[in-house]
Amino acid sequence: MRKPLIIGNWKMNTSLDEARALAEATVQASDDAANAAEVGICPPFPWLVPVSRIADGTSLRIGAQDCAATTNGAFTGDVSADMLASCCSFTLIGHSERRAHHHETDEVVRDKIHNALGAGLGVILCVGETMQQREGGYAADIVTKQLDIALDRVPNDAPGRLSVAYEPVWAIGTGNAATAQDASEMALTIRRGLTAAFGNLNDRVRILYGGSANDTNAADFLGVGEVDGLLVGGASLKPEVFASMIEASRHG
Numbered sequence: 001m002r003k004p005l006i007i008g009n010w011k012m013n014t015s016l017d018e019a020r021a022l023a024e025a026t027v028q029a030s031d032d033a034a035n036a037a038e039v040g041i042c043p044p045f046p047w048l049v050p051v052s053r054i055a056d057g058t059s060l061r062i063g064a065q066d067c068a069a070t071t072n073g074a075f076t077g078d079v080s081a082d083m084l085a086s087c088c089s090f091t092l093i094g095h096s097e098r099r100a101h102h103h104e105t106d107e108v109v110r111d112k113i114h115n116a117l118g119a120g121l122g123v124i125l126c127v128g129e130t131m132q133q134r135e136g137g138y139a140a141d142i143v144t145k146q147l148d149i150a151l152d153r154v155p156n157d158a159p160g161r162l163s164v165a166y167e168p169v170w171a172i173g174t175g176n177a178a179t180a181q182d183a184s185e186m187a188l189t190i191r192r193g194l195t196a197a198f199g200n201l202n203d204r205v206r207i208l209y210g211g212s213a214n215d216t217n218a219a220d221f222l223g224v225g226e227v228d229g230l231l232v233g234g235a236s237l238k239p240e241v242f243a244s245m246i247e248a249s250r251h252g
């Protein structure tokens with residue numbers, strides 16, 4: 001059985017003081033659950049170094065929210081995977097907010113994954129359909145395509161460092177989470193795609209659910225066998241709520 005993975009995505013939130021306080025509270029919750037679950041947080045870029053100092057020597061893992069698709073050079077505002085590897089251990093890639101606001105295509109997502117893995121980082125690849133795509137009946141096709149292109153020619157040793165987060169776009173930040181049944185069905189689709197990409201090694205890849213996950217619904221998602229963890233936005237900014245979601249993963 002895969003160890004549950006609970007990740008907090010802080011997005012563009014927190015002052016430095018708030019980030020420190022939140023990291024300290026999350027270290028506590030992470031250490032309390034360390035035997036049963038793995039916990040990570042993705043603070044904004046400028047807080048990666050101060051927050052990773054707080055997490056140093058604890059069970060809490062620190063990740064970035066994105067990395068560049070190229071290795072170095074004239075790319076104003078971008079941060080490379082190699083740079084990130086000096087202060088964190090994994091990165092989100094392909095979050096729908098990056099795809100929507102920064103026009104990231106599946107091919108850009110694929111290049112970012114190659115760079116991140118090449119730099120020694122773990123990767124949480126985000127996939128998910130819009131409401132229009134779901135209503136049109138092709139949610140599974142969209143997610144399968146996102147996965148296939150993103151994992152094209154990914155190295156064979158990737159599975160141990162890769163997770164896939166199913167995040168339906170319509171559920172993110174809306175308070176309108178998918179049902180555990182929706183999440184479970186899509187997780188099976190993703191598992192099929194992972195099997196096509198990695199054969200037996202697919203079972204090393206964890207599949208997370210994200211999109212308005214909170215302390216009320218966490219246990220439902222974690223209770224369906226195919227979901228190995230959660231990618232949490234808004235609720236990860238509330239220390240008690242996030243702690244109780246971490247706690248739920250111990251019993252999932």
Ligand code: PGA
Binds near residue numbers: 171231
């Ligand atoms: P949310 O965000 O939990 O606030 O819906 C999830 C995410 O975007 O990763």
